[in-house]
Amino acid sequence: MRFMSLVKSKESKLSAPPKALMDAMNQLLQEAAKEGCVMVQSGGLFPTQAGARVRLADGKVTVTDGPFTEAKEVVGGFAVFDVPSKDAMIKLTERFMALHKVHMPGWEGECEVRQMAAPGEPEPCGQPQKAHATV
Numbered sequence: 001m002r003f004m005s006l007v008k009s010k011e012s013k014l015s016a017p018p019k020a021l022m023d024a025m026n027q028l029l030q031e032a033a034k035e036g037c038v039m040v041q042s043g044g045l046f047p048t049q050a051g052a053r054v055r056l057a058d059g060k061v062t063v064t065d066g067p068f069t070e071a072k073e074v075v076g077g078f079a080v081f082d083v084p085s086k087d088a089m090i091k092l093t094e095r096f097m098a099l100h101k102v103h104m105p106g107w108e109g110e111c112e113v114r115q116m117a118a119p120g121e122p123e124p125c126g127q128p129q130k131a132h133a134t135v
Helices: 019-034 086-103
Strands: 002-009 038-044 052-057 060-065 074-082 110-115
Touching: 002 086, 019 038, 019 086, 086 110
Parallel strands: none
Antiparallel strands: 002 074, 002 110, 038 074, 052 060
């Protein structure tokens, strides 16, 4: 099954990860692959000042350029993993966050872990998938 991990923190605290953290994450990914947890894709995101929001509300589409000062936390990066179970993904994410504690003292944030929907895949952690309308 596939999961996406969204790394969130205060935008004012966003910074490039130190090399020691990147090295430790590479080591973690090698160990995780031996356990059946394989990263498919990942990436960091530029600050919200480089982005925009497109919103549909009350029948109107509006565009707001960043930065988004009202945002308490923003997504700073993401990763997609093929894993054997939700528990395996949570354990991997706990290890990932522990690396931040060691290599970025004082950093605070969270990872939101979400199972990805895909045709033929079970829906939330083993439940049969229902038909979805396409847009």
